[in-house]
Amino acid sequence: MSIRHGLLALLERGPRYGSQLRTEFESRTGSTWPLNVGQVYTTLARLERDGLVAPGGEDSAGHTLYAITDSGRAELHQWYERPVDRTNPPRDELSIKLAMAVGAPGVDIRAVIQAQRHATIRAMQDYTRLKAQALAAIESGRSRERDDVAWLLVLEQLIFQTEAEARWLDHSESRLVRLSLPADRRAEPEPPQADTDAPAAAAAPEPRAFRTPRG
Amino acid sequence: MKSSYHAWIAAIRIARRDAWRAKGRSALVLAMIALPIVGVSAADLTTRSAQLSPEQTASRSIGAADARLKDSDLSGPVYQDVEGKTSMPVGGYDKYDPRSETDPKVLTSAIPPGAQSLKDSTAHTKIRTRYGLLETDLREIDAASPLVKGMIELQRGQLPQEAGEVIATSAFLKESGFFVGSEFRARGSDAWYRIVGAYELPSDLNKSEVLAPPGTLLAPLDKAFQAAGVPGVVATDTYLVKVGGDGFTWNMVKALNTKSVQVVSRAVLLDPPAESDVPYIAQQKELGYYNPDNGLPTTELAVLATVVGLAMLEICLLAGPAFAVGARRSRRQLGLVGANGGDRRHIRAIVLSGGLVIGAAAAVTGTVLGVALTLGLRSTLEEYLGARFGGFTFRPLEIFSIALLAVVTGLLAAIAPAVTASRQTVLASLTGRRGTRRANRVLPVIGLLALAAGAAIALYGTASRMGSTVVAGGSAIAELGIVALTPVLVGLFGRLGRWLPLSPRLALRDAVRNRGRTAPAVAAVLAAVAGTVAVATYQHSAEIQARHEYIADLPDGAGVVTIHELGRSKDMPAVREALAQELPLAVRADVDHISYGKPGCERFTGPEGCGRAEIMRPKEQRCPLYEAKDGMDSFSDAEKKALRKDPRCTYNRHSAQFNVVVADEKLMAALAVTDPGAVSALKEGKGVSFDKRNVKDGKVTVRLIDNKDEVYEPGVDPKGEDKVFPVHQTPDTAEGYGLELVLPPTAAKSAGLTTLPFASYFTLDGTATSRQKQRVAARIDQIGVEAPVTIEAGYQAGADITMLALTIFAGLVTIGAAGIATGLAQADAEADLKTLAAVGAPPRVRRTLSGFQCGVVALMGVVLGSAAGILPAVGLRLVQRRETEHLMQMAGDANDKLYVPIAVPWETLGGLLIVVPLGAALLAALVTKSSGAMARREAG
Amino acid sequence: MSDQQSAPHIPPAPSARPVLQLTQLVRTHGSGATEVHALRGIDLSVYPGELVAVMGPSGSGKSTLLTLAGGLDTPTSGHVIVEGTDITTASRRQLAALRRRSIGYVFQDYNLIPALTAAENVALPRELDGVSARKARASALAALEEMGLGQLADRFPDEMSGGQQQRVAIARALVGDRRLVLADEPTGALDSETGESVLALLRSRCDAGAAGILVTHEPRFAAWADRVVFLRDGSVVDETLRSQADSLLSGQAGR
Numbered sequence A: 001m002s003i004r005h006g007l008l009a010l011l012e013r014g015p016r017y018g019s020q021l022r023t024e025f026e027s028r029t030g031s032t033w034p035l036n037v038g039q040v041y042t043t044l045a046r047l048e049r050d051g052l053v054a055p056g057g058e059d060s061a062g063h064t065l066y067a068i069t070d071s072g073r074a075e076l077h078q079w080y081e082r083p084v085d086r087t088n089p090p091r092d093e094l095s096i097k098l099a100m101a102v103g104a105p106g107v108d109i110r111a112v113i114q115a116q117r118h119a120t121i122r123a124m125q126d127y128t129r130l131k132a133q134a135l136a137a138i139e140s141g142r143s144r145e146r147d148d149v150a151w152l153l154v155l156e157q158l159i160f161q162t163e164a165e166a167r168w169l170d171h172s173e174s175r176l177v178r179l180s181l182p183a184d185r186r187a188e189p190e191p192p193q194a195d196t197d198a199p200a201a202a203a204a205p206e207p208r209a210f211r212t213p214r215g
Numbered sequence B: 001m002k003s004s005y006h007a008w009i010a011a012i013r014i015a016r017r018d019a020w021r022a023k024g025r026s027a028l029v030l031a032m033i034a035l036p037i038v039g040v041s042a043a044d045l046t047t048r049s050a051q052l053s054p055e056q057t058a059s060r061s062i063g064a065a066d067a068r069l070k071d072s073d074l075s076g077p078v079y080q081d082v083e084g085k086t087s088m089p090v091g092g093y094d095k096y097d098p099r100s101e102t103d104p105k106v107l108t109s110a111i112p113p114g115a116q117s118l119k120d121s122t123a124h125t126k127i128r129t130r131y132g133l134l135e136t137d138l139r140e141i142d143a144a145s146p147l148v149k150g151m152i153e154l155q156r157g158q159l160p161q162e163a164g165e166v167i168a169t170s171a172f173l174k175e176s177g178f179f180v181g182s183e184f185r186a187r188g189s190d191a192w193y194r195i196v197g198a199y200e201l202p203s204d205l206n207k208s209e210v211l212a213p214p215g216t217l218l219a220p221l222d223k224a225f226q227a228a229g230v231p232g233v234v235a236t237d238t239y240l241v242k243v244g245g246d247g248f249t250w251n252m253v254k255a256l257n258t259k260s261v262q263v264v265s266r267a268v269l270l271d272p273p274a275e276s277d278v279p280y281i282a283q284q285k286e287l288g289y290y291n292p293d294n295g296l297p298t299t300e301l302a303v304l305a306t307v308v309g310l311a312m313l314e315i316c317l318l319a320g321p322a323f324a325v326g327a328r329r330s331r332r333q334l335g336l337v338g339a340n341g342g343d344r345r346h347i348r349a350i351v352l353s354g355g356l357v358i359g360a361a362a363a364v365t366g367t368v369l370g371v372a373l374t375l376g377l378r379s380t381l382e383e384y385l386g387a388r389f390g391g392f393t394f395r396p397l398e399i400f401s402i403a404l405l406a407v408v409t410g411l412l413a414a415i416a417p418a419v420t421a422s423r424q425t426v427l428a429s430l431t432g433r434r435g436t437r438r439a440n441r442v443l444p445v446i447g448l449l450a451l452a453a454g455a456a457i458a459l460y461g462t463a464s465r466m467g468s469t470v471v472a473g474g475s476a477i478a479e480l481g482i483v484a485l486t487p488v489l490v491g492l493f494g495r496l497g498r499w500l501p502l503s504p505r506l507a508l509r510d511a512v513r514n515r516g517r518t519a520p521a522v523a524a525v526l527a528a529v530a531g532t533v534a535v536a537t538y539q540h541s542a543e544i545q546a547r548h549e550y551i552a553d554l555p556d557g558a559g560v561v562t563i564h565e566l567g568r569s570k571d572m573p574a575v576r577e578a579l580a581q582e583l584p585l586a587v588r589a590d591v592d593h594i595s596y597g598k599p600g601c602e603r604f605t606g607p608e609g610c611g612r613a614e615i616m617r618p619k620e621q622r623c624p625l626y627e628a629k630d631g632m633d634s635f636s637d638a639e640k641k642a643l644r645k646d647p648r649c650t651y652n653r654h655s656a657q658f659n660v661v662v663a664d665e666k667l668m669a670a671l672a673v674t675d676p677g678a679v680s681a682l683k684e685g686k687g688v689s690f691d692k693r694n695v696k697d698g699k700v701t702v703r704l705i706d707n708k709d710e711v712y713e714p715g716v717d718p719k720g721e722d723k724v725f726p727v728h729q730t731p732d733t734a735e736g737y738g739l740e741l742v743l744p745p746t747a748a749k750s751a752g753l754t755t756l757p758f759a760s761y762f763t764l765d766g767t768a769t770s771r772q773k774q775r776v777a778a779r780i781d782q783i784g785v786e787a788p789v790t791i792e793a794g795y796q797a798g799a800d801i802t803m804l805a806l807t808i809f810a811g812l813v814t815i816g817a818a819g820i821a822t823g824l825a826q827a828d829a830e831a832d833l834k835t836l837a838a839v840g841a842p843p844r845v846r847r848t849l850s851g852f853q854c855g856v857v858a859l860m861g862v863v864l865g866s867a868a869g870i871l872p873a874v875g876l877r878l879v880q881r882r883e884t885e886h887l888m889q890m891a892g893d894a895n896d897k898l899y900v901p902i903a904v905p906w907e908t909l910g911g912l913l914i915v916v917p918l919g920a921a922l923l924a925a926l927v928t929k930s931s932g933a934m935a936r937r938e939a940g
Numbered sequence C: 001m002s003d004q005q006s007a008p009h010i011p012p013a014p015s016a017r018p019v020l021q022l023t024q025l026v027r028t029h030g031s032g033a034t035e036v037h038a039l040r041g042i043d044l045s046v047y048p049g050e051l052v053a054v055m056g057p058s059g060s061g062k063s064t065l066l067t068l069a070g071g072l073d074t075p076t077s078g079h080v081i082v083e084g085t086d087i088t089t090a091s092r093r094q095l096a097a098l099r100r101r102s103i104g105y106v107f108q109d110y111n112l113i114p115a116l117t118a119a120e121n122v123a124l125p126r127e128l129d130g131v132s133a134r135k136a137r138a139s140a141l142a143a144l145e146e147m148g149l150g151q152l153a154d155r156f157p158d159e160m161s162g163g164q165q166q167r168v169a170i171a172r173a174l175v176g177d178r179r180l181v182l183a184d185e186p187t188g189a190l191d192s193e194t195g196e197s198v199l200a201l202l203r204s205r206c207d208a209g210a211a212g213i214l215v216t217h218e219p220r221f222a223a224w225a226d227r228v229v230f231l232r233d234g235s236v237v238d239e240t241l242r243s244q245a246d247s248l249l250s251g252q253a254g255r
Helices: A003-011 A018-029 A037-049 A070-081 A093-101 A109-140 A145-187 A193-203 B002-021 B023-050 B054-062 B106-110 B170-176 B218-228 B250-257 B266-270 B279-287 B298-329 B331-339 B344-376 B378-385 B396-423 B426-431 B442-463 B468-499 B502-513 B515-549 B566-582 B637-644 B666-670 B676-683 B745-750 B770-783 B801-828 B830-838 B844-891 B906-927 B934-939 C062-069 C092-101 C118-128 C133-146 C162-173 C192-207 C245-250
Strands: A053-058 A064-068 B067-071 B078-080 B087-089 B116-128 B133-140 B153-157 B165-169 B183-186 B192-200 B209-212 B236-242 B261-265 B559-562 B585-595 B611-616 B660-662 B687-689 B699-706 B721-729 B741-743 B754-764 B789-791 C020-029 C036-046 C051-055 C077-082 C103-106 C180-184 C211-215 C227-232 C235-240
Touching: A003 A018, A003 A037, A003 A053, A003 A064, A003 A070, A018 A037, A018 A064, A018 A145, A037 A053, A037 A064, A064 A070, A093 A109, A109 A145, A109 C192, A109 C227, A109 C235, B002 B023, B002 B331, B002 B344, B002 C118, B002 C133, B023 B298, B023 B344, B023 B378, B023 B396, B054 B067, B054 B261, B054 B266, B067 B106, B078 B250, B078 B261, B078 B279, B087 B279, B106 B236, B106 B261, B116 B183, B116 B218, B133 B170, B133 B218, B165 B170, B170 B192, B170 B209, B192 B209, B250 B261, B250 B266, B261 B266, B298 B331, B298 B344, B298 B396, B298 B468, B298 B515, B298 B801, B331 B344, B331 B426, B331 C092, B344 B378, B344 B396, B344 C092, B396 B515, B442 B468, B442 B844, B468 B502, B468 B515, B468 B844, B502 B515, B502 B844, B515 B801, B515 B844, B515 B906, B559 B566, B566 B585, B566 B754, B566 B770, B585 B611, B585 B666, B585 B745, B611 B660, B666 B676, B666 B754, B676 B687, B676 B721, B721 B741, B741 B745, B770 B789, B801 B844, B801 B906, B844 B906, C020 C062, C036 C062, C036 C211, C036 C235, C051 C062, C051 C192, C062 C077, C062 C180, C062 C211, C092 C103, C092 C118, C103 C162, C118 C133, C118 C162, C133 C162, C162 C180, C162 C192, C180 C192, C192 C211
Parallel strands: B133 B209, B165 B192, B660 B741, B687 B721, C051 C211, C051 C227, C103 C180, C180 C211
Antiparallel strands: A053 A064, B067 B236, B067 B261, B078 B087, B116 B133, B116 B236, B153 B192, B165 B209, B183 B192, B559 B754, B559 B789, B585 B660, B585 B754, B611 B699, B687 B741, B699 B721, C020 C036, C020 C077, C227 C235
């Protein structure tokens, strides 16, 4: 996440002052990355130090306006063209938690997973709800369209990311279930998961499973 | 009620669009249903159009006249029917005295004074044509008279103006090979007639008739014939009369009836009198002859209904699988309807609507085509019927009923698929799984009951006096039962699959698993084959019986030529000459008959001065049954029975035109009589008797009887001159083939009998070829006399077109039904075939599989049908046996002669069992492409 | 991220009656050794204006739940109450009538009858119910129009995209007085964007007062629901409650 490049991108459209930059940033990215004014000014100071922006006078209310420099523009375009760096995956608390939970005594890992899934889906619901509102806003055309579209894209990024998490949780759960199976099978005659799978499907099959290609 | 109406509208909409989407299948079913509708509607329209209004009937028979007066040919007052077609003596024939004189002037005197009248004379004779002789009607009438308007229609040329000019019907021209402008002669006349025009009789297109101006044809011909010593031309005169006013009223008709005149009256035809006012009907009723004409007899109606019903069943069975497949294809769609709140009624309605839509389309197509066909082929149809249509009569109600038949057929065909489809649970339909499908238990039970009941009825029919109708009905019910049992029977076939190689096993399993589509096809084949086998078995048995009962006319290989027109015996030498020249004769025995009266006399019906020679059997050697005064009624049953066995009462199984003939000893050779006494007797001038009951003291009496001395009472002999001949009686082994007495020419001559040649018996060196026989016939035609040549060749089975037609029909139905089932199976099996191809099956598997699928269906149907068909045949034969037995008992005949065999026609059966399925299989294999083009079909 | 688990569930207005109520629903297939418990005592209520997503692995009983709710199948025990009517005791004919009047289904694909146009498909339940073709068509057109599908009215399913077909299916599910949509993987055969448009429509219909159950295995689509119910081995193992996204939003940025 780069506040630097975010501010540069905003400044490319014209000179802005600090709190204005903060407002615009948030309206574009929603409440996803809340900024405080201090962060903005610190970042602006660094940009100025690197010669990417330059203070360019004051507006009528006396706010100091900042403008993007040519090297700032070049940096910005480089940023757009560069894929996001994946060499250092962010440390994710969830994966660490699950890794620790495996084999930990007294921990029901399925419960852990379900709790997390609950939260994840819950988050998705929230994002989706916001997205629905954004969509409605765009369709009604009553708001600043560009900002809403940007907001929508950010929301969808979040949704897909959360979904990936949910899918990963699903996968982990079924993987764990399968790995624990042999032990279960030895223990009780009627294996729970895999067995209910087939006959239940036979009785009330999923449409996808039995759809035959036509034509 | 209203709500279900709206639901039906929706169902019909779906069905209509589905039918359109599956064009190929719809067209096939439509054609099947529409085809008979085309035929029936065309037939209805033709029948109705051919029916004439009274006005049309009148003008076709009496032209523009008010009436046609005709001699009733009876003496004394008569009663006539309304149409003037028949009449009977007042008081009936029992009290009628035919000998009373008829007045030749009666007709002319019957014409009301002052009325306009036109004489219409008709007769018939033989005309020499380009090919031989043609029996032709002759007519003399003034064709230019306004009275004949509507009776005859001049088509080409002009009306005959003078003697020697005639016009002829188109039928005459066609048969004789003449055309307008040709000249012809009547046989036995040198007068030439020129055809100056062609005409037609609107209600009798096929009649050969020649029309000439009055006095130019009949009288001259009669004169010429009389002069030549051959029978003359007998003219029948009628008069067309125009009286004006109200025309010829019923009262006027009745008045003329008293003068023995029969009248066709326009006024009466247009306005028929009440039945009570027709003495003819009253008298018929009184005498117990009257049976009111109430359309078709019930038996014929029943037969018609059965045929139509069976045809509909057949079509339903053929069309059923198509609907079943349609329903299967759209199972998901039906499931969706279910999910959207369609209950079973709605699902049924949609599938039934399929039948309704196709039925309605077939109804429209069929009737429109039928009407168009009738319109287009009108003249052909008229010529076929032999009468011009009165007009184009379109009875909307009847056509509508016929169209309704198509709709009903469509609906009936869709019933079973509809019920099956509605039984599926929505869930099963949606997921494409079969779910738990219970086999229909009701249908087999009904089938079994019907089978049992039908068989019982048939059995009862064979045992009771009710006879063949009951047997046929019972068999039909039993057969319907078998049809209903088909699914179960098809299931039984599945058990055979275990022992079969891959392709046939796959085909059989597939057929058995998909009973919904296999069973109707099998049932269709079954029904057709059963009918064929039934008829074949019956006919085969009957033929064996006929062969057994065959009575030879002559010894094997011997022949005879007999002149049919006794008045032309002078042509006989020429006939004999032709015979000798064209056939390799070994023996030719010329035979004369004894003629009584002047030349040209008819034996029984000729006028006075004509008569016959009859053997007078001694009274004590006659059968008492025929001699008693009151006939048979004088005897009790037991007496009758006893008398039947009396040698005096046995009858000769052969018959001949004359039982007394004049011939020399060569006849004995021709008849294969080996008795040397017979030959020598003839040589010595003695007669030969073949029936010892005629002989008394070595003599036979022949009486010459004049027709005027005819008596009609049993036991009383007509009077006449007796001639007594000493005879030689042949032993019982000798057979006269209907001849009872052969007199040598010398004996006949010395007895003063006139003899005329009429026949020649002959035997051949070897056999006569077909070409030789045709040449003889042609020569005899050239001579201009009717004298057919027959050569005994033992029993000849009639060339039976019915059997052939039935077999072809059964074959076609089999191939059709099996083909439809196969096509459907192919479409269904596309996925399986892909799997097969994927696991490395060679491309021809598709072919062999489809061949076997077709063959399996055909074979199952044919096997079941053969089994089902033998039952009614056996039943009918049993009935016949019983009836024959009964008749023989009544007649007092011995039972040992009873021969009513039941024989299975193995050739036909073998053909059906092996050739038809094999053919069907090969055909299916041939028309199946090796690589799938079926996939396209599946979309439909 | 805020702690969503603590976000309060907004109960529906107490006066509102659930459109669908499942109580102690049990469905067992087979018996004896082959006995399979597809559902083991489910309780679920769906209120007007609510979209409930049902998630769970294959064989967890999702689809069984849906078929029971729509009366396509009969529960072994328990009750299904639709609009106040207990359908577990209803006859087949009554069930069919209920499906015509109260319940709409949307399946994964082939939802529309190929022989009928979009409008006729939508009109079908009403026509089957005996409404005259004209009236049924009018209400169908109204339903299509309301969902922005008016231009599709006279097209046949063959002439529509998958997403359009699904949207028409939703229109049919909610035509007339029908308030309950049972959707079984309605987006399964669609790409992500199209699937979303279908769900957006479903969402908006629920916001307009309908009640819906959505069976899906895609969390992204489940997220459109007000509540997500997790099934495992025929039991509800968890349930997310309705969020307060509005307050979430309004709490931020101060606009």
